[in-house]
Amino acid sequence: MVELEIPAEPEFVSLVRLFVSSLATTRREIADDRIDDLKLAVSEACTNAIDAHSDSDTDDRVVVTWAEGDDRLEVAVNDSGPGFDLATLPQHPPVTDPERLNFERGLGIPLIRSLVDEVDFKTSGSGTTVTLVMYCGPAEG
Amino acid sequence: MVELEIPAEPEFVSLVRLFVSSLATTRREIADDRIDDLKLAVSEACTNAIDAHSDSDTDDRVVVTWAEGDDRLEVAVNDSGPGFDLATLPQHPPVTDPERLNFERGLGIPLIRSLVDEVDFKTSGSGTTVTLVMYCGPAEG
Amino acid sequence: MLAVKGEVDVYTAPRLRERLVELVTEGKRKIVVDLEGVDFLDSTGLGVLVGGLKRLRSNDGEMTLVSTQSRILKVFEITGLTKVFSIHDSVEAATAG
Amino acid sequence: MLAVKGEVDVYTAPRLRERLVELVTEGKRKIVVDLEGVDFLDSTGLGVLVGGLKRLRSNDGEMTLVSTQSRILKVFEITGLTKVFSIHDSVEAATAG
Ligand SMILES: Nc1ncnc2c1ncn2[C@@H]1O[C@H](COP(=O)(O)OP(=O)(O)O)[C@@H](O)[C@H]1O
Ligand SMILES: Nc1ncnc2c1ncn2[C@@H]1O[C@H](COP(=O)(O)OP(=O)(O)O)[C@@H](O)[C@H]1O
Numbered sequence: 044m045v046e047l048e049i050p051a052e053p054e055f056v057s058l059v060r061l062f063v064s065s066l067a068t069t070r071r072e073i074a075d076d077r078i079d080d081l082k083l084a085v086s087e088a089c090t091n092a093i094d095a096h097s098d099s100d101t102d103d104r105v106v107v108t109w110a111e112g113d114d115r116l117e118v119a120v121n122d123s124g125p126g127f128d129l130a131t132l133p134q135h136p137p138v139t140d141p142e143r144l145n146f147e148r149g150l151g152i153p154l155i156r157s158l159v160d161e162v163d164f165k166t167s168g169s170g171t172t173v174t175l176v177m178y179c180g181p182a183e184g
Numbered sequence: 185m186v187e188l189e190i191p192a193e194p195e196f197v198s199l200v201r202l203f204v205s206s207l208a209t210t211r212r213e214i215a216d217d218r219i220d221d222l223k224l225a226v227s228e229a230c231t232n233a234i235d236a237h238s239d240s241d242t243d244d245r246v247v248v249t250w251a252e253g254d255d256r257l258e259v260a261v262n263d264s265g266p267g268f269d270l271a272t273l274p275q276h277p278p279v280t281d282p283e284r285l286n287f288e289r290g291l292g293i294p295l296i297r298s299l300v301d302e303v304d305f306k307t308s309g310s311g312t313t314v315t316l317v318m319y320c321g322p323a324e325g
Numbered sequence: 326m327l328a329v330k331g332e333v334d335v336y337t338a339p340r341l342r343e344r345l346v347e348l349v350t351e352g353k354r355k356i357v358v359d360l361e362g363v364d365f366l367d368s369t370g371l372g373v374l375v376g377g378l379k380r381l382r383s384n385d386g387e388m389t390l391v392s393t394q395s396r397i398l399k400v401f402e403i404t405g406l407t408k409v410f411s412i413h414d415s416v417e418a419a420t421a422g
Numbered sequence: 423m424l425a426v427k428g429e430v431d432v433y434t435a436p437r438l439r440e441r442l443v444e445l446v447t448e449g450k451r452k453i454v455v456d457l458e459g460v461d462f463l464d465s466t467g468l469g470v471l472v473g474g475l476k477r478l479r480s481n482d483g484e485m486t487l488v489s490t491q492s493r494i495l496k497v498f499e500i501t502g503l504t505k506v507f508s509i510h511d512s513v514e515a516a517t518a519g
Binding site for chain 4: 194195197198201217220223224227228231234235288289291292294295298299
Binding site for chain 1: 373
């Protein structure tokens with residue numbers, strides 16, 4: 044397990060992406076476009092974790108954890124924000140509807156869902172952990 | 185403060201280097217060759233931290249912490265190894281002595297000392313923290 | 326014409342938003358955003374582009390995008406935004422369109 | 423001739439050590455180690471080179487290095503190993519020497 048802990052600030056998301064792509068490249072047999080998918084999914088989860096801290100002025104932290112199974116990579120993104128209710132997220136109008144242009148947000152979670160093989164949300168009033176799973180080949184070396 | 189926690193295994197030292205060079209490049213005004221110096225010094229400290237765990241078969245961890253001051257970067261490398269006594273480290277014969285070739289080791293700490301602006305060792309029977317300081321220009325942005 | 330380079334994410338997207346707002350304020354009505362130099366684009370970046378398109382359309386303008394990179398196009402496809410934007414292979418094609 | 427590429431650190435140095443031992447075992451007595459493709463070299467890597475040199479000299483052989491990169495040369499300078507190794511600008515110079 045490898046852990047990266049960053050301040051809940053936008054400028055650190057690029058470091059998280061580097062962390063994920065470096066580990067994915069060196070440790071597992073995984074195609075470049077799958078690494079891009081994982082990188083984007085983790086980046087989206089981190090952006091949400093950082094957003095969740097944007098109201099508080101305390102020294103908030105986001106923790107990204109990398110773990111490996113025989114056939115999978117698991118990246119968990121944890122924050123201490125207020126949590127949210129997945130069931131009540133607003134639905135977008137279909138993309139063909141001109142109204143669609145009123146939605147500049149809400150693209151993150153749908154992206155995450157389609158980029159990785161499994162997603163799990165654990166969320167409560169004291170924080171959220173999003174776990175992203177990507178299936179992959181065996182360990183290198 | 186940013187923190188990276190890795191298993192005490194040689195294969196993760198390259199991730200630590202990436203962590204340091206990425207942070208140094210994006211966050212501070214610092215020349216490329218100084219970044220190389222810091223990267224090498226942190227890498228040496230990590231190698232020692234990992235070596236310190238090589239006898240134990242427990243799930244040992246090395247923690248690298250990045251902190252910034254107005255005029256400096258501080259990178260601390262912490263391990264839970266057995267510690268050591270700086271004062272009793274073997275001295276090398278001068279490089280011109282043919283005997284010098286018998287020393288394939290012991291180059292790490294001298295390198296660290298000459299690469300960074302300040303070094304501090306805190307070591308005890310329950311672990312070691314090496315703190316490397318490099319002076320640099322003000323924060324970016 | 327606006328050529329975007331590097332990573333467009335939650336940290337850098339605000340700068341892109343500012344540039345787009347500036348262009349519209351200057352009176353530009355046809356904007357070509359060249360994404361060929363973009364290494365990474367996330368939902369925040371998409372949101373900024375959607376916002377720019379909306380602003381332009383409400384001023385009778387139009388925005389077209391240039392991208393041939395599969396990893397960038399993929400993000401538009403997944404989110405269904407290929408149906409909202411017209412995306413071209415080259416700046417020439419985008420300008421002609 | 424042994425061309426080394428990439429990063430030589432605590433993880434990868436054992437492979438370099440093996441290669442050097444192999445070459446000596448095969449009977450090679452003059453080895454040129456080309457470090458031009460090396461991005462990173464730490465004290466473990468230096469130690470392996472020192473070990474190789476020692477092994478060669480005790481067999482009446484010699485090892486010469488090729489490097490022009492300042493960040494690599496710097497590591498030899500700091501550790502005083504420029505006095506132990508002969509380091510050349512090119513493989514030709516190293517072979518001639
Ligand atoms: N880690 C989190 N903590 C709190 N709320 C979250 C978290 N992740 C997502 N959310 C909520 O879910 C909503 C939808 O997220 P997302 O689909 O990524 O779109 P966006 O972040 O652009 O709004 C967010 O606006 C936020 O209210
Ligand atoms: N973090 C540490 N924990 C325990 N011992 C250490 C640590 N760092 C250095 N040492 C001791 O100091 C010695 C000298 O270290 P160094 O100069 O880096 O050379 P080398 O690691 O090649 O022996 C090591 O061999 C080890 O005994």
